[in-house]
Amino acid sequence: MMSTVPRNPYIIGRPIDDNDQYLFWGRQSLFWFIEDNLRNKTKVIILYGQRRIGKSSLLRNIPTSVNLDSFSFVPFDLESYSHKSLGELLEELATEILDGLELDSPEILLPEPTALDTDPSLFYKQFLPQVYQSLGNRNLALLLDEFETLNTPDKTKDNHRLYQHLFPYLKSLVAKQDNLYLILCVGQESKDLPDLLGIFKGAPTTEIGLLDQQTTQELITKPAAGLLTYEPAAIQAIYNLSAGHPYFTQVLCFAIFSRARDLEQWHITPEDVENSLDQALENASAGLAWIRAGLSIPERVVFSAFAEADNPVKNNYKNSLNQPLTLLEKYGVIQTTALTKAVDQLAKRGLLDKTKQKITIELIRSWLIKRYPLQQEILELEKLGQEQINPIYQQATTQYQKGEITKALGLYERVVDLNPNHFSAVFALAESYLELGEFQKAVSYYQRAYKVDKIRNKDGLVRSLLNYGNQLIYQEAFTTATEQFQQVLEISPENLAAREKLLEIENYSNNSDPLLNKSYPSGMISEDRYGSNAKIPSQGNWLGKLALGVVIISLVGVGYYNLSTPCPTGAQKVFGI
Numbered sequence: 001m002m003s004t005v006p007r008n009p010y011i012i013g014r015p016i017d018d019n020d021q022y023l024f025w026g027r028q029s030l031f032w033f034i035e036d037n038l039r040n041k042t043k044v045i046i047l048y049g050q051r052r053i054g055k056s057s058l059l060r061n062i063p064t065s066v067n068l069d070s071f072s073f074v075p076f077d078l079e080s081y082s083h084k085s086l087g088e089l090l091e092e093l094a095t096e097i098l099d100g101l102e103l104d105s106p107e108i109l110l111p112e113p114t115a116l117d118t119d120p121s122l123f124y125k126q127f128l129p130q131v132y133q134s135l136g137n138r139n140l141a142l143l144l145d146e147f148e149t150l151n152t153p154d155k156t157k158d159n160h161r162l163y164q165h166l167f168p169y170l171k172s173l174v175a176k177q178d179n180l181y182l183i184l185c186v187g188q189e190s191k192d193l194p195d196l197l198g199i200f201k202g203a204p205t206t207e208i209g210l211l212d213q214q215t216t217q218e219l220i221t222k223p224a225a226g227l228l229t230y231e232p233a234a235i236q237a238i239y240n241l242s243a244g245h246p247y248f249t250q251v252l253c254f255a256i257f258s259r260a261r262d263l264e265q266w267h268i269t270p271e272d273v274e275n276s277l278d279q280a281l282e283n284a285s286a287g288l289a290w291i292r293a294g295l296s297i298p299e300r301v302v303f304s305a306f307a308e309a310d311n312p313v314k315n316n317y318k319n320s321l322n323q324p325l326t327l328l329e330k331y332g333v334i335q336t337t338a339l340t341k342a343v344d345q346l347a348k349r350g351l352l353d354k355t356k357q358k359i360t361i362e363l364i365r366s367w368l369i370k371r372y373p374l375q376q377e378i379l380e381l382e383k384l385g386q387e388q389i390n391p392i393y394q395q396a397t398t399q400y401q402k403g404e405i406t407k408a409l410g411l412y413e414r415v416v417d418l419n420p421n422h423f424s425a426v427f428a429l430a431e432s433y434l435e436l437g438e439f440q441k442a443v444s445y446y447q448r449a450y451k452v453d454k455i456r457n458k459d460g461l462v463r464s465l466l467n468y469g470n471q472l473i474y475q476e477a478f479t480t481a482t483e484q485f486q487q488v489l490e491i492s493p494e495n496l497a498a499r500e501k502l503l504e505i506e507n508y509s510n511n512s513d514p515l516l517n518k519s520y521p522s523g524m525i526s527e528d529r530y531g532s533n534a535k536i537p538s539q540g541n542w543l544g545k546l547a548l549g550v551v552i553i554s555l556v557g558v559g560y561y562n563l564s565t566p567c568p569t570g571a572q573k574v575f576g577i
Contacts, residue, residue, distance in 0.1 A: 006261065009197030009223040010254040012247070012283060013058035024061050025222070026215035026246075027054075030208065030443045031065045034183065037204050038068055038141065043174045043181055044200045050350040051291045052247040058208055059143045059185055071181070072138050073570050074100040079146040080235070085232050086165055087117030093142075094127050124173055124180075132179050141181040144170075146488040147196070163285055169198045173456055181242075187294075188350055210244035210360075219249050224257060230268045241363045247287060248363045255280035281367050288367050297380050302342040303351065304377040306359050307368035323357070332451030333378050334420035339406075378452065381421035391419050393425060423452050430460060438470035443484070450491075466497055 002190050016024045030047070037045050049055050056077070063073040074097050081089045091113040098108065108130040131140060174180050182198075186193050188207070197205065211219065215241050221230055238256075242248040255276040260266055281288070292300060305324035325335055325343070333339070335507055346352045359365040396411030414426040430445035446461040469484035472487045482505055503568035 006227055008257050010250045012250050012254050015060055017060040024025050025219040026211050035066045044203040045183045046203050046205040047185045048188050052287050053208050054209050054246045056145055056187045059145050071141050073141045075143040077145045085117050087113040088125045090116045107559045139179045145185045147186045171199050216244045228266055233269045233270045234273050237270045243361045245361055251284040252280045298338040298342040299345055301377050304368050304372050304374045307365045308374045331378050332448045336370050389415055434464050439471050444470050
């Protein structure tokens with residue numbers, strides 16, 4: 001037993017700076033890449049990587065890890081400047097340069113933000129020459145991080161002007177300043193990356209990627225050396241979950257250490273890793289949510305589809321390129337261009353492996369299964385194009401409430417044309433067609449609605465199938481009618497109406513055997529089957545009796561369903577259900 005309670009040596013939730021440099025592992029090849037380009041007087045270097053990959057930590061460790069005495073480095077995070085003007089940003093950057101270089105000379109005057117807004121050239125005409133004079137023979141390298149925060153959906157007019165003007169301004173800045181260098185860091189999924197590559201054409205670019213297995217092992221074992229002992233299988237289990245992602249490796253190790261400290265069990269086995277996973281997911285919830293927040297709705301849905309498709313508990317599909325999209329069809333989702341493109345977008349973001357068949361990081365997949373199951377996530381597709389679609393949908397609902405069902409149907413059909421995965425409209429169409437007695441269309445829509453929400457749409461699908469089967473009996477389409485009743489039994493095996501109709505169709509088919517029966521113009525069945533004195537029902541009378549039971553049961557079912565079926569939590573009632 002340890003005499004004192006040890007501090008958890010793993011870091012989550014903040015960048016690792018030079019104060020914790022002993023916890024920063026790997027990335028040596030990236031530091032060499034930066035050093036070689038700076039030696040070659042490359043004025044702009046672009047680094048990119050997925051969220052939480054350690055971009056900020058890398059930038060903060062450049063000053064101590066890049067061995068160039070002829071350079072002074074100043075990190076500058078753009079995250080908190082998304083709603084400021086270009087002049088305000090330049091004034092803050094000037095302050096950061098003075099603080100970072102510890103230049104407190106009263107001769108270096110800071111320009112005013114209003115003056116910089118009017119004339120941004122004051123930054124490099126007046127301020128920077130004073131800085132160069134204090135630096136002597138050293139060059140100034142600005143390490144700029146979090147570009148993507150400037151390109152936010154809620155950006156103000158001033159913010160939009162900043163986003164538009166900052167990149168061209170930086171380009172002109174380095175072109176006019178021989179002693180100024182830029183190292184720009186941006187998210188792999190950011191819309192800014194193509195802009196940066198377009199403006200700084202020819203700038204060397206490299207990815208901040210996953211750690212290799214050896215470096216990941218060092219990140220696991222060295223911070224807790226002398227405290228924790230990891231079995232090789234435990235290290236492998238952590239790597240299998242994190243795939244070498246430094247943030248998720250730290251998250252797992254943080255949870256493992258906390259559990260070991262609570263239990264005072266300092267030898268870590270694969271079982272300890274497994275038992276720490278839930279707490280690790282809880283600790284990483286903010287980081288995981290941030291990753292997901294950067295995805296579009298189609299990307300989120302497809303991401304959850306990949307998570308579930310790779311879930312051996314729920315699926316036994318063989319690996320296939322189209323497996324996740326096929327799984328979406330199982331849940332009633334119509335494939336669209338946006339969903340198909342989402343696969344490539346997820347792979348481009350590094351969230352899928354190179355084969356585009358599997359989520360790269362198992363820990364993220366586990367979180368998606370737990371927090372964003374596919375059947376819940378597909379409902380988000382209804383939000384696509386809602387600015388255009390919602391008024392049409394509301395108009396359709398109003399028409400239905402007025403009893404104008406035919407007009408409502410046309411509007412609901414228009415909604416589904418605009419967004420095939422607007423499930424509220426699909427549910428409405430199914431119920432409306434059933435009410436109008438267009439049973440074949442009702443069956444078609446209810447079959448899809450049932451895939452989306454089995455509980456809500458089970459009774460409606462059964463009623464539609466029974467009515468359609470009944471209609472087919474009148475049309476003497478007994479094979480197709482049989483299929484409808486068999487579908488009812490697949491959904492509701494104890495359904496007596498479906499069993500009775502199947503039995504009666506079978507009996508009728510047997511009685512209509514051409515070898516035993518001869519048809520007369522009157523529709524009477526040959527008396528050879530029943531004997532000369534038997535009263536043989538006409539075919540029309542038999543069909544009427546066969547169908548009558550289904551009609552009665554279906555009508556009773558409508559009333560019972562409307563009264564007894566609750567609306568799911570968070571769902572708006574449509575047509576009284």
